[in-house]
Amino acid sequence: MKKTLKILVVDDDQGDRMAVRCALAEAGVQMELSEVGNGNDAFSALTTTAYDCVFLGYRLLDQDGLSLLQQLRSSEIKVPLVVLTGEGDEQIAVQLIKAGATEYLSKSRISPETLAQVLRTAIRVYWAEMQVALANQQLRESHEHLIRKNQELERQQQQIQMQNFKLLEASQLKSHFLATMSHELRTPMNAIIGFSQILLRPKFGQLTHQQADMVERIFNNGKHLLMLLNEVLDFSKLEVGRLDLKAERFDVSKVINLAVNEMRSLADAKNLSLLMQTDLQNTLVFNDPARLKQILINLLSNAIKFTESGEIWVEVKELPVNRVAIIVRDTGIGIAPRDFKRIFEAFWQVDQTITRKYPGTGLGLAIIDSLVRMMGGKIFLDSKLGSGSMFKIELPRQITLSTVAADTPAIQLDDDGVFCSAKNPHHSSFQAR
Ligand code: ADP
Numbered sequence: 001m002k003k004t005l006k007i008l009v010v011d012d013d014q015g016d017r018m019a020v021r022c023a024l025a026e027a028g029v030q031m032e033l034s035e036v037g038n039g040n041d042a043f044s045a046l047t048t049t050a051y052d053c054v055f056l057g058y059r060l061l062d063q064d065g066l067s068l069l070q071q072l073r074s075s076e077i078k079v080p081l082v083v084l085t086g087e088g089d090e091q092i093a094v095q096l097i098k099a100g101a102t103e104y105l106s107k108s109r110i111s112p113e114t115l116a117q118v119l120r121t122a123i124r125v126y127w128a129e130m131q132v133a134l135a136n137q138q139l140r141e142s143h144e145h146l147i148r149k150n151q152e153l154e155r156q157q158q159q160i161q162m163q164n165f166k167l168l169e170a171s172q173l174k175s176h177f178l179a180t181m182s183h184e185l186r187t188p189m190n191a192i193i194g195f196s197q198i199l200l201r202p203k204f205g206q207l208t209h210q211q212a213d214m215v216e217r218i219f220n221n222g223k224h225l226l227m228l229l230n231e232v233l234d235f236s237k238l239e240v241g242r243l244d245l246k247a248e249r250f251d252v253s254k255v256i257n258l259a260v261n262e263m264r265s266l267a268d269a270k271n272l273s274l275l276m277q278t279d280l281q282n283t284l285v286f287n288d289p290a291r292l293k294q295i296l297i298n299l300l301s302n303a304i305k306f307t308e309s310g311e312i313w314v315e316v317k318e319l320p321v322n323r324v325a326i327i328v329r330d331t332g333i334g335i336a337p338r339d340f341k342r343i344f345e346a347f348w349q350v351d352q353t354i355t356r357k358y359p360g361t362g363l364g365l366a367i368i369d370s371l372v373r374m375m376g377g378k379i380f381l382d383s384k385l386g387s388g389s390m391f392k393i394e395l396p397r398q399i400t401l402s403t404v405a406a407d408t409p410a411i412q413l414d415d416d417g418v419f420c421s422a423k424n425p426h427h428s429s430f431q432a433r
Helices: 014-026 039-048 065-074 090-098 112-199 209-239 252-269 289-305 364-374
Strands: 005-010 031-036 053-057 081-085 103-106 248-251 273-279 284-287 311-319 323-330 378-384 388-396 411-413 419-421
Touching: 005 014, 005 039, 005 112, 014 031, 014 112, 031 039, 039 053, 039 065, 053 065, 053 112, 065 081, 065 090, 081 090, 081 112, 090 103, 103 112, 112 209, 209 364, 248 252, 252 273, 252 289, 252 311, 252 323, 284 289, 284 388, 289 311, 289 323, 289 364, 289 388, 364 378
Parallel strands: 005 031, 005 053, 053 081, 081 103, 273 311
Antiparallel strands: 248 284, 311 323, 323 388, 378 388, 378 419, 411 419
């Protein structure tokens, strides 16, 4: 031991204290040794000075070693402590070790070697114990910290659950409100459309040119408003899963023809050619014709809305594995790739400003995406800003409702970088134009 050790010897017998001092000196321990004969002096010495080791005799003038030891421990005084016992005091030594003494040695065995050895062991054991106690303390603290963190996390989880619940409630209320309002508004709107249509018939009296023009505007705006209301109603029904398909066998070419003819006047009004090409050996499919027509009307009205000049083509093609493809292309403003995913989200429009050029609810593609999925199909988008857009729908010839996957992610890129609705697991790649 290189450093000078501060050692305290506590014993009522001066001879015993001397024996300890001499033995340690003879063993060559470099030290500063103090001696006290009673517990009181020992206690005050230990409260004022930091000792490296204490040799404690059991019998003291004013108390015994055990009560001094207990007093030291309850005052949080920590020091390596060697108990020096008399002959036959082994029982007492055990008690002292239990009370916190580091080592014990019978006074009869005091010699320079044993004392130096005990001193070294006591200091080593004491520091090892201190380190274990420190590690334990740190473990306890980190355990408590973890418990606190856990409690905090549980509280946060509960808060999130509560907020989720509130959000769900608010969303359900919103859907309910949308469904009720659009449903309620449809009745008077139908009356407006119906009566304006009647007014336009000559058998109810001839209208002046100006009057007919105004009634026609009422009729057209009424129809537009009804279409918007229907979109909101469909969307709210889709959101709560209350929109059902009415599947039947029908001629897909006829339905496409109907939709194209319905949109022709709008295309004509903008001087756009509206072309249709059918390339099907078998035109019969089993699906929902009304919903297919709705999808086509939506795609065509977008194509017409976002095209200022050029053409709009509708193509119907046979696909392998009993599927058909319906493609709507335009030569319009096109869509930037960064917007491919978002335009299928409800209420999302590329131009989000209030002063935007093109009117609409931003619900059309979200509804189409959900409907196509319900119908067991997929929708693909390819577009180039400034050159035009292509929306392709792939539908099974025969719908099997069980194949419709409701929980797969919404839209993703296929191998060719063409955007597609991927909620249907049967996804095939598509050659971009
Ligand atoms: P809306 O047409 O009512 O705005 P949609 O959901 O049908 O809503 O379309 C969302 C957005 O996608 C449109 O606002 C437009 O920005 C873009 N979009 C859809 N179809 C086309 C198209 N054929 N050409 C260019 N942009 C389109």
